[in-house]
Every structure is written in C-alpha cells, then in structure tokens.
Amino acid sequence: MEPILETKGLSCVYSKGTPFEHKALIDVDFKVYPGEYIGIIGHTGSGKSTLIQHLNGLLKPTGGKVLLHGQDIWVNAKETRKARFKVGLVFQYPEYQLFEETVYKDISFGPKNMKLPPDEIDRRVHQSAYFAGLTDDQLQKSPFELSGGQKRRVAIAGVIAMEPEVLILDEPTAGLDPIGRESIMQNIRNYHDAKNATIIIVSHSMEDMARVADRIVVVNDGRLPLEGSPSEVFRHGEALRSMGLSTPQLTQVFELLKARGLDVDDNIYTMEEAKAALLALSERRNG
Amino acid sequence: MLKDITLGQFFPGHSFIHKLDPRTKLICVVLYIVALFNAVGLLTYGLMFLVLTLCVSISKVGVKALVRGMKPVIVILVFTGLLNLFYTTGGTVLVSLGILTITTEGVKHAFFMIIRILMLISGTFLLTYTTSPIALTDGLELLLNPLKKVKVPVHDLAMMMSIALRFIPTLIEETDKIMSAQKARGADFENGSLLEKAKAMVPLLVPLFVSAFRRADELATAMECRCYHGGEGRTRLKKLSFHTGDIIALIFFVALTVAVIVLGRFFAL
Numbered sequence: 001m002e003p004i005l006e007t008k009g010l011s012c013v014y015s016k017g018t019p020f021e022h023k024a025l026i027d028v029d030f031k032v033y034p035g036e037y038i039g040i041i042g043h044t045g046s047g048k049s050t051l052i053q054h055l056n057g058l059l060k061p062t063g064g065k066v067l068l069h070g071q072d073i074w075v076n077a078k079e080t081r082k083a084r085f086k087v088g089l090v091f092q093y094p095e096y097q098l099f100e101e102t103v104y105k106d107i108s109f110g111p112k113n114m115k116l117p118p119d120e121i122d123r124r125v126h127q128s129a130y131f132a133g134l135t136d137d138q139l140q141k142s143p144f145e146l147s148g149g150q151k152r153r154v155a156i157a158g159v160i161a162m163e164p165e166v167l168i169l170d171e172p173t174a175g176l177d178p179i180g181r182e183s184i185m186q187n188i189r190n191y192h193d194a195k196n197a198t199i200i201i202v203s204h205s206m207e208d209m210a211r212v213a214d215r216i217v218v219v220n221d222g223r224l225p226l227e228g229s230p231s232e233v234f235r236h237g238e239a240l241r242s243m244g245l246s247t248p249q250l251t252q253v254f255e256l257l258k259a260r261g262l263d264v265d266d267n268i269y270t271m272e273e274a275k276a277a278l279l280a281l282s283e284r285r286n287g
Numbered sequence: 288m289l290k291d292i293t294l295g296q297f298f299p300g301h302s303f304i305h306k307l308d309p310r311t312k313l314i315c316v317v318l319y320i321v322a323l324f325n326a327v328g329l330l331t332y333g334l335m336f337l338v339l340t341l342c343v344s345i346s347k348v349g350v351k352a353l354v355r356g357m358k359p360v361i362v363i364l365v366f367t368g369l370l371n372l373f374y375t376t377g378g379t380v381l382v383s384l385g386i387l388t389i390t391t392e393g394v395k396h397a398f399f400m401i402i403r404i405l406m407l408i409s410g411t412f413l414l415t416y417t418t419s420p421i422a423l424t425d426g427l428e429l430l431l432n433p434l435k436k437v438k439v440p441v442h443d444l445a446m447m448m449s450i451a452l453r454f455i456p457t458l459i460e461e462t463d464k465i466m467s468a469q470k471a472r473g474a475d476f477e478n479g480s481l482l483e484k485a486k487a488m489v490p491l492l493v494p495l496f497v498s499a500f501r502r503a504d505e506l507a508t509a510m511e512c513r514c515y516h517g518g519e520g521r522t523r524l525k526k527l528s529f530h531t532g533d534i535i536a537l538i539f540f541v542a543l544t545v546a547v548i549v550l551g552r553f554f555a556l
Contacts, residue, residue, distance in 0.1 A: 058467050081473070089471040097468040099493035109490065113473030144497070158472060 002070065004198055005032040005055060005087065005166055009064035012050050012222075016062065024050040026222040027064070032166065037192055038200045039213030039230075043244035047222040048202050049092075052168050055200070056087035085114055088164030092171050094155030098143040103134065103154050106143050110162040124161045131191045132157035133183060149180040156184070160191060166198040167191070173205070181205075185212060206248040210234060210269035218243065230269050250274050296356075297419045303532060304346040304417045309426025311533040316414050318540040322547040323406055330554050331547045332402060338543055339406055339413075348416045356412050357405070364401055371397035420452040422527075429527060442518025450506070458499065465494050 012025040024047045032038060032055075042048045053059040054066055057073045057080040066073050066083075073083035088110075091097070100106035104125055111121040129139060132153040138146065143154050156172065169188065173181035185208060192199045203209055209216055209230065216233040218226040220243040226233050234240070234247045237255060246252070254268040254277070264281055268274050299305075304312070319338075326332050343350065371393060378392030415423070428445035435441050466476065469490045476487050 053467065056471060058470060081475075084471060084473055091464070091468045091471070094468065096498055097465050097490075097494050099490045099497075109469075109474075110472040113475070162472070 001033050003031040003067075004034045004069060006030070006067040006070075007051075007054065007061075007064060008067065010051075010054060010061050010066065011063035012047075012054065012059065013062045023222050025054070028222070028224055030217065030224060032198055032200065034165075034198055035196050036198050037212060037214045038198075039209035039216045040200060040202045040219060041204070041206070041209060041216060041245055042219030046219045046243075048219045049170060050222075051219060052089060052170060052200065052202060055166070055168060056089045057081075057083040058089070085110075085162050086164055087166045087168065088159040088162050090156050090159045090167070090169040090172060092174060093152075094159075095148060095151035098151060098154060098158075101142060102140055103129075103143050103146070104139040106154055107139075107157045107161050110158055114162060124163065125157075128157040128160040128163075131160055131187060131194070133187045149176055149184075152176070153184070153187075156187075163195070164197070166200065168200040168202075170202045171204065172201065173203070173208070181208075206234070206246060207250070210248045210251075218245070231267055234269055235267060296416065298348055298352065298416050299419075300347055300417065302345055302347045302417070304342065304413070306532065307417075307536055308527055308529055308533045309418050309422040310430050310527065311529065311536050312414055312418055313423075313426050313430060315536055315540040316410055318544045319410050320407060322540075322544040323403060323410070325544075325548045325551050326403070327551045328554070331551050332399065334543070334547060334550070335406060336402075339409055342413055343409070346413060346417050348413065352416065353409055353412055357408065360404070360408060364404060367404065368397045368401050371400045421449055424449040424452070425523070425525075425527060442521070446518075454499075454502070457502070458495070461498055462491065462495060465491055 007028055007030045010025055010028040010030070011023070014020070014022045014024055028051065030051070040048050040052070050059065054061055057066070060074060068083050068086060071079065073079050098106050100109065107125045107128060108121050111124050116124070125139070126136070129136070134150070134153050134157060138150065143151055146154065152172070156169070160167065167188075172188065173184050176184065188199060188201070189212060191197060201209075201213070213230060215227065216230055217224055218233060218240070225243070226236060226239065234251055237247045237251070240246060247255070248269055250271065250273075251266065251268055254264055254274070255266045257264050258266045262281065263284065264277055268277055307315075319335075323335055326335050343353065372389060373387050373393065375390060375393035375396040378390040378395070380388055380390050381394070382389040418426075424445045427448070428441055431439070431441045431445075466474075470476070474487060474490055476484070476491070479487065
C-alpha cells in the first residue's frame, strides 16, 4: 500500500550556527498509511512536537522531505497550503486559540479559509460539532462561556471541520478529568471509524496508546528508535524506561507477577487481556 | 522569526561592567547620553566613540550582538538621515533637484545625526545586555526613591516594569504558538492587501489578549497568596551596594561629560 504521508531523511536544526544550535530531528524516515491509528510517544523535548509540525508544513525541514500522497509539500506555496488543509493538526491545549464570537463561527474558520460555499460550511460545522461531542445549542454560545473541556471540543471540531485526511492531535486529553478523557478518546475513535480517517495521536498515556493505537512510534532525541504494534513496542520495557518512558501500568503489574515466579505472560496491555490471563491462571491452579 | 528580537535581552556574564551596581550603570548611561547630545564635530564624537568601544570590549558582549539589535531601528535611521540631508540649509550646495537640495552642511548633519542615534542605541543596549531586568528595576526604584516624598508610587511603578519585562518572552512564545495553531487552520498572515492582513490579525490578537488577562489574573492571585501588599516594609533578598569600581566608573563618566561639553565649546570641529 502507498503511504499517505511520508518523511524522507527529515532533519530539523534549531538556531543553526549559534551556540544554542539544537538538533531536534535527525534523519527521520516515517511512513503513515491510509486509515492507520498511530500513537506517538516520547518524553518531553524528544522531538515529537517538532515532528508533527513538519507533517502539515508548519515547520520547514532543514534537511529531507515531507511527502503527501508522494508529492513534496514544499515545492510551492500552494502545495504547502493544501497540505495544511489535508493534514489537520490540533495543538496541545487548543482551547487557547479560540477567538470568534460564537462557537459556530469559530468552527467555520478553517472551512472559510478553504473558500468553501456557505451550505458546505454549514454542513461541516454541524457534522464536526457532532463528532467532537458538542450539542446544537452550544453552537450559538460564545466559546468563552464554555468549560475547559467543552472549549477543547470546539477547538478539535475546528480542525475536523476541514475534513482532513490525516488528523494529528497533540495530547488531546491533557489536563482533563477521567470522564472527559475517555469521552474525547471515544469521539476521536468514532471519527476514525466513520470517515476512515488516518489518526496520529501524541500522548503520555501508555494505557490509552496500548488500547487504541494500531501502531506505536517512539521518538527519542530526534530519532525513531522503536516502532510497531503495541505488543511489539511494549515488549521493550527496559529500553522504554531508559528513554524516560514506561510500559502501561497493567503490563508493569504482570512483569512484577512474573518476576515473583507466577506463571503468567508479561505481554499484557489491556484490561481484557489481563482478565483473560488471570482467569486462565486461576483455572490452571484450581484445575 | 519572533525569537530573533533582542530588545532588552540580558546576556549573563562576569565582566567589570556586569558587576557594577545597576544604579551606577543607570547614572553612567544618563551621563553618556548628556555627553553625546553635547558632542559637536569630529573630536568630541571621536572621544565618545572611543569610550563606547572601550565599554563594549570590557563588557565582552560582542559587536555582533549589538549590530543584531540595530535591525529594528534601520527605518528610523534612514528617515532621520534623509530629513537632515534635505532640510539642512547652509554651506555650499552640492546637488539641487527641484525643491530638494543637498548642501555640505546637510551631509555633515545627516552623518552626525546617524552616528549619534547609533551610539545612543549602542550605549543603552549595553546597559540592558549587561544588567538583568530585575537588577535594573531595583536600581531604578532606589534611584527614584526620593520621589516617594512627593507621593510618587515608585515601588509600584518598578514592580510593574519588572513584570512587564519578565513577560515579554512569554508573550512572544505565546504569539508564536497561536500563530502556528491558526496557520494550521489555514490562516494566512503573509499575503493579501493591507486590509486583509489587518483582518488576519484578529484570530491572533483575541486569543493573545485573553491569555494575557488570564496570566495577569493568575499572577495577581499568586502574589497575594505570598502576601504581597506593595512596597511598604518590604525587604530585599539582594541589597545593592556601591564598590570601588562604581566610584571609578562614576568619576570617569562625570569627567567624560565635562570634557565633551568643554571641548565642544572650544574646539567645534
């Protein structure tokens, strides 16, 4: 299958030629296939945010290329702008970028910039509000009247309204309560399923990543040392810990159980797997 | 792009100038400016330039940093240069184009005016490059202390100034972030007519104002939580004190100012 989005030898150097020179990305080859649900993990300052800002042309690579459908997004200004609409990026704490009088107007900012006809804009606003979990009566409110969690939904809807083929979210659940987190993750999952959109999520929650991602990419010191399915990545517990990351808490529990001599598998990443493993263990003991 | 702004930036260091008391540096800069505005002709400007070069080399800030700071004032320089060039009368006429005439006096005036502005900026930049904003406002507060007698809220003014200086980099960072976020939604800050460009600023300015007010609110709460109640009875962590170096610097700059004024009177070259 052809990758929808691809980086070839992507490098990024900040403050080049000064004493503050810093290599944020070093020769990164990264492929995204249509319909994938990708999780990006990495400690603070590892280069995750720099990487995702290259994917929609907000940052210009110091070296290498970013290809969207095999086309370099930096050949001319038109392609770059097109890439920004096709690859939607929701920043961290996106609620701070709201500015319009009403939620409706704020969500329509992206589609308006795309120069879409009014009825298409209207359709998109309602649909993205639905995917972000907003009700119709909230659309006419001022975004500044809403709670923090609702503001975040407005900001996410604002990006979804551009109907990007690839939706990138930088820690979409940071600072939310457990119910809010769960419901936003579910909203993103619904959007993925309904539109067959490609999703890239940056997260610090290993639990969420183990549960939702098809593929996990680890960023460390500007490189991608590990990638693969959750079970492939979380098998490398030691390597992850050396990069300031960890395995999901459940996996840690099973790693400890195994270390204590219990006959369990330590490749357990989700609640369902854990339940099955424990039931099997008790059956083996009783039987 | 926005990070390149060097206005009021502080370069930490351990040079003689870094170690001077901020009050000394403030007074010296004032004396330097007085001297600069009394300079006339090559001799006095030469003397001023010598002093500036000496200070820059002692401070170890580097000429590059100073030149980088000049970028924003280029427009002002060109403007004043042209005005002085065309509107100064006297001397022999060099070029005459309709209403515009260039005279020898005009060339001289324009030249010295540009030099004066450049040296003025260099001197004040040297102050902010070698003095941390906190030290600077502390020094200013102490220097203005006598004004408290006439009910000027010196402490409050100094506190406002240090908070403002402290938040410049934060706001620049915030602007960068919001700009990226709106660009990701297709906002275009670079192209279009002047009106379109002005309109494009709305999605940037509204969130920026909102966050500035939020920050101010949070800061006020944080200060109250630590029992801040103005300058009354407030003591300092770092007490400022004058040393031999300060006395030398002060004497040097007083001498410079007197010398420039006197030389300017008698040897106006």
